[in-house]
Amino acid sequence: MHRLYKFIVPIVLSLLILSACAGGTGSTSSGGTSRNLKFYVVTHGPSSDPFWSVIKKGVDQGAKDMGVQAIYEAPPTFDMVAMSHLIDSAVAAHPDGLVVSIPDPSALGPSIKAAVTAGIPVISINAGADVAKSLGILVHIGQTEYQAGFAGGQKMGAAGVKHALCVNQQVGVATLEQRCKGFSDAMKQVGATVKEIGVNGGNPTQTQQTLEAALQHDPTIDGMLMLGPLGSLPAIKALQDLNKAGQIKLATFDLSSDVLQAIKAGQMLFAIDQQPYLQGYLPIVLLTLYKTNLNTIANDVLQTGPSFVTADNVAKVIQLTAQGTR
Amino acid sequence: MSVTTGERMVRVSPLRRLLVRPEMGAVAGSIVVWIFFAIVAGSSGFLSLRGTSSYLSVSAELAIQAVPVALLMIGGEFDLSVGSMVGATGMIIAILSAQYGWNIWAAMVAALIFAVLVGMLNGYLVIRTGLPSFIVTLGTAYILLGATTGITSIVTNGLTVVNAIDQAPGYSAAHAIFATALGGGQQFPIEILWALALVAVATWLLLGTSFGNWIFGVGGDAQAARNTGVPVTRVKILLFIGTAVSSCLLAIILDVSFTNADVLRGQGNEFYAIVAAVVGGVLLTGGYGSAIGALFGALAFGIVEEGIVFAGVNAEWYKAVIGLILLLAVLLNSYVRKLALEARR
Numbered sequence: 001m002h003r004l005y006k007f008i009v010p011i012v013l014s015l016l017i018l019s020a021c022a023g024g025t026g027s028t029s030s031g032g033t034s035r036n037l038k039f040y041v042v043t044h045g046p047s048s049d050p051f052w053s054v055i056k057k058g059v060d061q062g063a064k065d066m067g068v069q070a071i072y073e074a075p076p077t078f079d080m081v082a083m084s085h086l087i088d089s090a091v092a093a094h095p096d097g098l099v100v101s102i103p104d105p106s107a108l109g110p111s112i113k114a115a116v117t118a119g120i121p122v123i124s125i126n127a128g129a130d131v132a133k134s135l136g137i138l139v140h141i142g143q144t145e146y147q148a149g150f151a152g153g154q155k156m157g158a159a160g161v162k163h164a165l166c167v168n169q170q171v172g173v174a175t176l177e178q179r180c181k182g183f184s185d186a187m188k189q190v191g192a193t194v195k196e197i198g199v200n201g202g203n204p205t206q207t208q209q210t211l212e213a214a215l216q217h218d219p220t221i222d223g224m225l226m227l228g229p230l231g232s233l234p235a236i237k238a239l240q241d242l243n244k245a246g247q248i249k250l251a252t253f254d255l256s257s258d259v260l261q262a263i264k265a266g267q268m269l270f271a272i273d274q275q276p277y278l279q280g281y282l283p284i285v286l287l288t289l290y291k292t293n294l295n296t297i298a299n300d301v302l303q304t305g306p307s308f309v310t311a312d313n314v315a316k317v318i319q320l321t322a323q324g325t326r
Numbered sequence: 327m328s329v330t331t332g333e334r335m336v337r338v339s340p341l342r343r344l345l346v347r348p349e350m351g352a353v354a355g356s357i358v359v360w361i362f363f364a365i366v367a368g369s370s371g372f373l374s375l376r377g378t379s380s381y382l383s384v385s386a387e388l389a390i391q392a393v394p395v396a397l398l399m400i401g402g403e404f405d406l407s408v409g410s411m412v413g414a415t416g417m418i419i420a421i422l423s424a425q426y427g428w429n430i431w432a433a434m435v436a437a438l439i440f441a442v443l444v445g446m447l448n449g450y451l452v453i454r455t456g457l458p459s460f461i462v463t464l465g466t467a468y469i470l471l472g473a474t475t476g477i478t479s480i481v482t483n484g485l486t487v488v489n490a491i492d493q494a495p496g497y498s499a500a501h502a503i504f505a506t507a508l509g510g511g512q513q514f515p516i517e518i519l520w521a522l523a524l525v526a527v528a529t530w531l532l533l534g535t536s537f538g539n540w541i542f543g544v545g546g547d548a549q550a551a552r553n554t555g556v557p558v559t560r561v562k563i564l565l566f567i568g569t570a571v572s573s574c575l576l577a578i579i580l581d582v583s584f585t586n587a588d589v590l591r592g593q594g595n596e597f598y599a600i601v602a603a604v605v606g607g608v609l610l611t612g613g614y615g616s617a618i619g620a621l622f623g624a625l626a627f628g629i630v631e632e633g634i635v636f637a638g639v640n641a642e643w644y645k646a647v648i649g650l651i652l653l654l655a656v657l658l659n660s661y662v663r664k665l666a667l668e669a670r671r
Contacts, residue, residue: 038638047642073641077594081580082631085384088512089635092376093367106489106586114512171475174487196484 034067039287040090041072041280043101043126044083051229051254051276055126057324058280059099066288068096078173080107087111097121097287102128102135103175109135121290123283126276127175129301138290139297141282143274143305149179151306152225152251152272153186153194159269161223161249162192165214167235169201169228176227179253183225195221201230208234208241215242223249229256229271236267255309257321263314273317274305277325348607349619351658355605355651356626363629367636377636379513385628386521387576389621391595392602393521393528394572396620398565399603400532402545402612403452403459405569407444408599410470412592415441416577417474420587421481423494430494430582437574444470445570449563467596475589492585505583517579521621524572528617541565545612601648602627605655607662626651 041059045052056072063070073090075082080103088111090098098120102108105128115122116136124132124140132140156164164187166180184194197214199207211234215221226232232252239245250268252259254276262268282302289295309317320326344350363372371377391408398405415437422433448466452459478486491497508514532538540561543551552558573592581587604610605626606619630647639647 040635047640069638071635071638071640073635075641076645078590079594080584080588081387081591082384084584085380085632086635086641088380088383089377089632092374092380093371093636093638094374104487104584104586104588106487107584107588110512110583171479171486174485177484177486 035288035292037066037068037096037288037291038093039063039068039070039097039099039284040093040095041070041099041283042083042086042090043072043074043099044078044080044103045101045126046074046076047072050256054276054324054326055280058277058282059284060280061325062281062284066284068284068288070284071095078103078170080104084108084111087115091115091118091120094118095120096291097123099123099125099283099287100128101126102131103173105131105135112137121287123286125279125283126274133300139286139302140300141279141286141302141304143303144301145175145178146182148253148272148274148306149182149184150186151182151308152179152253152270153183153189155270155308156183156223156225156249156251157187157190157192159223159249161187163218163220164192164194164223164225165211165221166194166196167211167224167226167231168196168198169207169226169231171198179227180225192223199231199234201228204230204234207231208238211235211238212241215239215244215248221248224251226250226252228252229254229259232256232262232268233258236262239267255317255321255326257318260309260314260318260321263309263311264318266311269310271309272306273309273326275307275326276304278304348614348616348659349622350607351655351662352606352619352622352626355655355658356622356629359626359629359633359651363633363637367633367638370636370638372633372636375509376513377632379509379515381625381628381632382518383515383628384631385621385625386515386518387579388595388598388602388627389521389624390517390524390572390576390579391569392599392606392620392624393524393617394565394568395599396603396606396608396615396617397528397532397541398569399600399608399610400545400612400615401541401562401565402548403562403565404463404600405448405566406460406463406596407448407467407470408569408573409592409595409597410467410474411441411444411570411573412577412580412595413587413589414444414470414474414577415574416581416587416591417478417488417589419578419581420488420491421478423497424488424490425481428494430491430496430500433494434500434578437577438571441570441574442567445567446563448570449559449566452566453559453562471589471593478589486589487586489586491581491587497582500578500582504579515583517583520575520579521624524575525617525621532617537561537564542613545614547613598627601652604659605652607659623655626655 047053047056059070059072073086084107091114098115102124112135122137124137126142129140129144166183168176180196187194199210229252235250239248251270253272255271255273259271317326418437418440419433422428422436423430448463451462506516540556543556544558544561548558602623603620606623608615634644
């Protein structure tokens, strides 16, 4: 019969280890709450992604400053099925407020509506500006992607670019398509053309090769807009490889240390910054104010972008990225 | 042992007989993680109806793919194309119904035929080339994903998500069959019944038919099975068709409930399905395992995936917890298997 104990030992062990896991992390997120409020933040961006880590930092700081508990959840990859389940679970945990990003309204809409129906105040961030109101969301905090792309197109058009590439590092994401659409519409207004190409954002070498091939295939290209910062370093390398640095104007959506260094070094014209820190910090503040003081925002969309990082302000922004808030 | 008693006649205690079932590890694992989260997160909604619904639907979606994958693995092969198959068949349905105005049922039949053909191709390639199915189906997985993305982009003029499936003719009937919520609001989607039905069929196949014996046979030793007259090629091709068709079923359920399709949908499922099957006691080398085990593997998975949300653990820990559970389950299973061998002596 002693074998039965052996059988039970791993189970007990697993219990112990699991409780150590949960206890360890649970205490850090609930530490120092003065108001008894619990908010869930469910997004499509894992906090291991540099962009979303800034949002997470905003969430954490907001929770600390407001004295509330904020739990950040995201599927490890871009997965709307998993994300809808995460929202369902967050709703079932009856929180005092819910923050969501809505990259796919059809897939996530029903889960978000269930939250609103259950009486949970919901704020959307980052993606979903166009559907937030119809879902019954208090306010959307973020950048309207089409307008941001449009502003980027105007800026690039003003820099004299005639034939641009729109480089998509994650083909399949609707918001990235909107950025590209806005960009090419603005470029069309000044008589410039835009071609979209997809690259594998997870693989820098491959991205560089794809870009080099595209640039060699069409030597008239004189501008490139990256839809995310992942492709920036490979793009700079591709331009250097082809001895086209300086001839082809380069710009990107969103910041990274590579992007900022490139702007500082004059290799990159500008970066379109949607200020992710605000998208993490503000919803926590607004939900707290809604719960404690019934304050609301009158606008449908609270715009955090587009703002531009150029050679003029890059030095200051670099200082701020060191603390992880830009 | 007396001379007159054959080894099959040895009395084995009922407890031990229960313990040596392949699914035992996953059943125990599911109970353990459920109790754990009931204690840690019971007060924050894990035990509520909505909470129960949330992990059951995650588990059901996983089980729909994991159970046929378990059958295939018992038959000695892997299928890494099941993730891409969800995106591909889902997109076929979406494009035909929302883009070209087909009746949604006709679109589903087209997707189903496509799935059967790809399953046959997978099986045929594996058998004819003699290459490991791990590599062959990885190839078809990439082809499916790439071709789906490319063709969708051409047909829809640059999109990768196709919406408005609910505008297609026949949608309301499809919604009733594939996406009804059995509880109030959005709770307890009907996919849970689909998963249970699939497990019932798979278990009957494995344990109640000669086809089931063939599956164990070809997984244990294909050559020996062939020598005893088992149609190895046919069995394996049918198993590959099974994984492809079940992925198509999941795609139908997701298409109908989300009213859209996404080329990336299902990516990563291929590994989750294998994990669920292995946690459920299926041997990576084939020849051993059960469909019920895969169901409980999926259940344990779903409980953990949603349980950590209720526990208020930040999502970055999720993969670490899943990895830990996988390792523990495999250790538990190998121990139980050792017991099983001793019990037979």
